[in-house]
Amino acid sequence: MISYLITLLAGAVGGGLSKFAQDMYTRHNDTRAIAAALEAEISVCLEGIRGGDYIGWCDRIIAYLSEPGRVAKSGDYFDLAIPETPCPIFTAHLSQVGLLGEATGAVVKTCALYEGICLDLGHLRERHDRLPLDVKQLIAQHEGVKARFEEILKIGDVAITQLQRRKLSWRQRRRALRT
DSSP: OHHHHHHHHHHHHHHHHHHHHHHHHHHHHHHHHHHHHHHHHHHHHHHHHHHTTHHHHHHHHHHHHHSTTOOOOTTOSOOOOOOSSSOHHHHHTGGGGGGGGGGHHHHHHHHHHHHHHHHHHHHHHHHHHHSOOOHHHHHHHHHHHHHHHHHHHHHHHHHHHHHHHHTSOHHHHHHHHHO
16 A cells, blocks of 8 residues: 555656656747847847938938038938837747746837837827927937937847747756856
């Protein structure tokens, strides 16, 4: 009878440990997949900002608007084709972002800033068409947009580095920590 109970207890413990290990393995693989997808999405955002020279465009618009005697016209703002959902992968995996560990903060901040700037630029067009902004208001808007683009690039680079570490297997991370 006691040997039966011991066998039963050992089976329950073994089964529980096996289920725990399986769940950990699955969560680790899910985390790696989410990290890879978010790294790609953030990389595309950063490449778009850099490749489109968005910061340079803001500087040129600010310089143009700062010329003496300049009067604001209908097209005097940074106009981009704004995606309906700027960060679809981030939005789809929002409930799982906490699995990213130390990368969570940088990922959330990067995507939130990017989504925010997309909304602001979309509303800038609508606002300026409805009730035109004056030169000072347009300069202030573009200085704010430029500052947020710079912040996105800075935080986005940190997010990508942290996501790349998060994609490593347990063995690779342990090896990386030793070196």
